[in-house]
Amino acid sequence: MGAFDWFWKAMGAQSERNDNRSKRVVAGADERTAQLTELDDAALAARARELTADGEIADKSEFLAILSVAATRTLGMTPYNVQSQAVLRLLESDVIQMATGEGKTLVGAMAATGFALTGKRVHLITVNDYLATRDAEWMRPLVSFFGLSVSAVTEKMGPQQRREAYLADVVYGPVNEIGFDHLRDNQITHRAETVQAPADVALVDEADSVLVDEALVPLVLAGSQPGVHATGEITAAVARLREKEHYTTDDERRNVFLTDAGATHLERVLGLDSLYSEDNIGSVLVRVNLALHAKVLLIRDVHYLVSEGKVELIDASRGRVADLQRWPDGLQAAVEAKEGLDVTEGGKILDQITLQALMRRYPMICGMTGTAVEATDQLRQFYGLRVSVIDRNKPLCRVDEPERVFATMADKHRAIIEEITRVHATGQPVLVGTHDVAESELLAEALGQQGIEVNVLNAKNDAEEARIVAEAGDIGRVTVSTQMAGRGTDIKLGGADGADHDEVAALGGLTVIGTALHRSSRLDNQLRGRAGRQGDPGRSQFFVSLDDDVVASGGGGEEVTAHPDEHGEVTSKRILRFVEHTQRVMEGQLLEIHAQTWKYNRLLADQREIVDERRATLLDTDKALRELSERAPDRVAELADLEAGVIEQAAREIMLYHLDTQWSEHLGHMDDVRESIHLRAIAKETPIDEFHRIAVREFRDVAQRAVDKAAETFRSVHIDDEGVHLDDEGLARPSATWTYMVSDNPLAGSGNSAVGGIGDLFR
Structure with a gap:
């Protein structure tokens, strides 16, 4: 047996021992429950604090x-x-895999x-504002029962509201908001301006999405400053360029290149x-x-929306608008110019x-998701986390059909x-998972022409998502949605109240249809998991074409000879x-990208x-x-009259x-260095x-x-009773900040710049 095989066998044995021990502990809890129900609320909470x-x-x-x-007392929910x-398993710092509909919110x-009862502040990290707010309010009675405080941090909150929210024992918040608050705290000049209070535990919902998928994308804080814009004249000239004649793209349409004819034309x-x-x-x-990247690689209703005269970026991994995010390096301005909008600073x-x-940065990490097993390698390699698979409360009755492939x-x-x-003709509810806004709307339009009423859930109407998702399991419903990961609302057969549950179950339950495979099978499984909750019947079916991105990219350009039938099916x-x-x-490739990304980022993280x-x-x-007194004692003497x-x-x-x-x-x-570091391989140097x-x-x-620069400024800048006047020296801090959406893929040929590797965001 090889060392690698031995390691995995040992890991599996350890996981099995943990599961068996956990089941014995839970069995012991069952025996204690009847006795504890006799205690009043105060005595029960006091006993928890004693323990x-x-x-x-x-x-x-x-x-x-x-x-x-x-x-049971506070929520009317008795856990299985x-x-x-x-x-x-969470309390012992594992990532748990629980199927959709098994009650992760309560867990x-x-x-x-x-x-929190052991004295640790917890950040319960969600993937969006809606879930943070919903779960904090929903679970508040349970947390408060023990005299603990609970709060939610959301994008709309101001600094003081955030400051108060972070002081709670249990803080629910979207991962991006928590990350950007950390970055903003690194820009303060008075300690009292700090927003975040230190936390001991990160309990991550949709752990594979946050810890693996989203780990490739850095959170970037930017400040206002005049930038490079694509002028209207240039935008108009580029708009008239023709593909193949004036420009070409690589096979995956991640990069676009001007031809000699295109350069001459411009x-x-x-x-x-x-x-040149x-x-x-x-x-x-x-x-x-x-302007060329904006024209060719960024597609309206796929990568961004235009709403109320503004460009809004779409977070492809979640199918939602990315609030307060922009593209850097003039790309945002180029897209705005392309759409005929006012160009922003x-x-x-x-x-x-x-x-x-x-x-x-958290002393302890744990998490939960419906699809952790497929991410075991990444979770172990990058975070040292174990995965525990939690059995379903009821056996799975969903039928997962093999993919149907078309030419x-x-x-x-x-x-x-x-x-x-x-x-739909049978009355079964149908949930269709698409990859982008444009596809969801085209599909809805085509179904409308067939006389089928469709509920569409995408980045244009994600505010209505709870209602749309909750009703997706009702009789005759057809719901078309972009990325379902992290939507957070269970699809119950028979609608939100389950009134027609038995009738829908008799019809076969919810049918889930995927319009293409994702680059990760985990995302496919997250979509499949919307059917068959809590032992309900259900069915899933994915459709694939040989033109799909995953097939074309993963095939490495290999030509395959297909012999489709009269309907185009292979x-x-x-x-x-x-x-x-x-x-x-x-x-x-995704695993390799993650590994390479961490190698490049680890040293910067230490710095x-x-x-x-x-x-x-x-x-x-x-x-x-x-330090400045040592450098400029004369200046300190000049300021002796000040407090x-x-x-x-x-x-x-x-x-x-x-x-x-x-x-x-x-x-x-270092970003510039990394963009060109692949050239080092030509000189037989190892890029990393x-x-x-x-x-x-x-x-x-x-x-x-x-x-050195601080000493120079200290000697010359005006300082009076009101403080230092850095603005007068042109050293003002930005008046506004926002966040950038950028790619981070060291394996892309042109590095990780927003322009060179922009397609990595959306594939």
Whole structure:
């Protein structure tokens, strides 16, 4: 037996021992429940506090029984044994896999309450505002029963509201909001401006989505600054370019390239001698490339919406509008110019952090999802987390049909319409999962022409999602939705109230139809999991064409000979195996991307900790003034008439300004290095080693340059009773901040710039 096989056998044996032990603890909890129900509320809560007085749970069986009795009293929800087992595994820092409809919301609240009773502050991390608000309010009675506080952080809240919310024992919040609050806290100049309070535990809902899928995308905070815009003249000229003649794209349409004929055409139209001259390459050519990327690679209603005169980005992984997010590097302006909208101000990157680095800042991580097993490797490799599979409360009765494969997109689309029409005629509810807004609306329009009324759930109307999803299981309903991961609302047979449950069950339950395979089978399984909840009948069916992105990309350009029938369907087992192979290839690429991304980001994450420590010292002590006094004692003497606190704060603001600026410039420089680092391979150098060498060398001077520049500013800037006037020196902090949506894929040929690898966001 090889070492690798031995390791996995040992891991499996350990997981099995944990599961068996958990089941024994839960069985013990059952025996305690009857006795505990005789206690009044105060006595029950007091007993829970006794069991956790030392920061640990003294008797886990009794503790689970107390949580169960409390849930029954406060929520009218008595947890199943499998839910109590899931709570125990979370408390022991596992990622649990629980099927859709098995009650993860209650499990998360019980575990969060358990952590909080041991004195740990918990961030219960969700994927969107709606779930954070809903779950905090829904579970509040259970948490409050034990004298604990609970809150929700949402995008609409101001700094003071957030500050109060983060002080709660259990804080529900979307992962992006928690991440951006962390970044914004790294821009403050007074400790009192801090928004986040330290937390001990990250309990992550949809853990595979947050910890694996979204870990590839950094959170980037930007500040207002004039940027590079694609002018109207350039946008108009680029709009008239023709594919193949004036520009080409790579096979995956991730990058677009101007041809010689295209360059010549633009030079003539724009009246230039050469696009590539020294005068034009840094300005006009940049604008041309931005406009070309906006024209070719960014598609309205797929990558973005236009609403009320503004461009709104679509978060493809969740099928929702990405609030307060923009594209960087002038790309946002290029898209706005393409759509004939007012071009907004550009920006400068202030700070950034990957979700992976953000999550690793928590002393403890645990999580829950419906599809963790397929992500076991990533969760173990990048977070050191175990996966525990929790049994269903009732056996699965869903039938998962094999994929139906078609030669062309048109054949597939026609078959999907026919299948939905056929199932709808029986009265069975149908849920159709699409990959983007445009596809969902085209499908709804086609079904409407067949006389079928459709409820559409996509980024244009995600505010209505709870109502649409809740009713998707009613008789005769047809619901078309973009990405279902993290929607968070169960689809109950017979509608939200389950009134027609038995009738729908008799018809066969909910039918789920996927219009294409995802790059990860986990996302397919998340969609499948919407049917067959709590032992209900159901069915899933995925449709694939040989033109689909996953097949084309995963096939590596391999030509396959298909012999479709008269309906365009391909039934050859060889082709079916090929389709399965392409998805596995894409999953392997995603794992490799994740591994490479972490290698590139790990050193920057370590450097960030050094900067954070320096920042904290400057905020909390008089170190800034002491260092500047050593550099400029004459200036300190000049300011002797001012209050000591004013001078100290002035020194602090000067030091922090330059530290933040140098860190921002370091990040920008390393991003440029990473964009071109693949060229090192040509010189037979290892790109990642060379990147680390450069990062270490460049970072060595960051703190020193910040102090040097701070000393220069301290000597010359105006300081009076009102403090330091950095604005007068052109050193103002940005008046507004926003977040950037960028790609982070070191395996893309042109690096991870928003322009070069933009397609990585949407595939």
